[in-house]
Amino acid sequence: MQITSEYLERAIEQLAKLPGTGRKSAQRIAIHLLKQNDDYALNLAQAIVDLKEKVTRCSVCGNVSDSDPCKICDNPKRDPSAICVVEEFNDVYIIEKSNEFRGRYHVLGGVISPMDNIGPDKLRIQELLKRVGEDDEIKEVILALNPDAEGEATSYYINKLLKNYEVDVTRIAYGIPMGTELEFIDEATLSRAFASRNSF
Template identity: 80%
Template sequence: MQITSEVLERAIEELAKLPGTGRKSAQRIAIHLLKQSDERVLTLADSLVQLKKSVKRCSVCGTITDEDPCSICSNQKRKTGVICVVEEFQDVYIIEKTNEFRGRYHVLGGTISPLDNIGPDDIRIKELLERLANDDEPVEEVILALNPDAEGEATSYYINKLLLNYDVNVTRIAYGIPMGTELEFIDEATLSRAFASRTSF
């Protein structure tokens, strides 16, 4: 096959490395960009460069931010007494979308996973304990909102055990049947959990 444009080929190759983008989608995207205005493509390219250049981690909660501390940690209107512990910073976005939670976050940056050689010291557990030990902002409740898989469970149990030494209420979000579905389509593990966690009507 004779390639008529190395530049096009290179762009397709680079795009094909993105997650969820095969060679065909990469080709479609490259051809789409070729037809766009110069400005449009420069804006896209610049937004990616800025993404790497300007984005930092919040030194308090560990989420992605442009300014440190992040807009949630520096928001005086949010409760300081409640910390929601999540695995990754994208979980913060997901929970924020519900508008349900008005406290602060703590991003672990992963879960304890012996198989992947990730121990308690490799995720931000120490930083969580430091926040709890800080008397300037007393914490009454820690809500664990980790993923309901083996690693998430193990990490939740580990943190819960550590927090027994602190004067703090540890809760976890409810796991059960998702809304708007039918029992027929629910896997057994979820259904068992929903029974075990039943509440009075």
């Protein structure tokens, strides 16, 4: 195949590195960008530069933010008695969209995964223990990690460490998603739903 533009080819190669983007999708995006006016392309480029240069991590919770501390940690209307522990900063975004949790967060930066050489020392677990130990207002730590093997191991490890502190350790409920029929639920999810059942 004869390459008509090295610049277009380079753009396709870079776009194809984005998660969930194959070469064909990258090619469509690159051609779409090529068809747009200069302002569109320059605004997109500037947004990417700003993303890399101006977004930082909150020194308190580890969430991404434009300021330090972040707006959630700095908000006096948030409930200081509850901390929700999540794997990554995008989990904060998902939970915030639900408008159900009004406390604060702690982003671990991953989960314990021996296969990937990620031990507890590579996560923000010590920072969590320090927060809980130094802040008398914290009464509950909610573990909101993914219900896979690594998430379960990390939850178990954190729960064990927090037994030395005067806080309640809870976890979000796992079970059957709304709108799903029982015949399509796998055994592990159904078992977890029965174990996590509540009073009506």
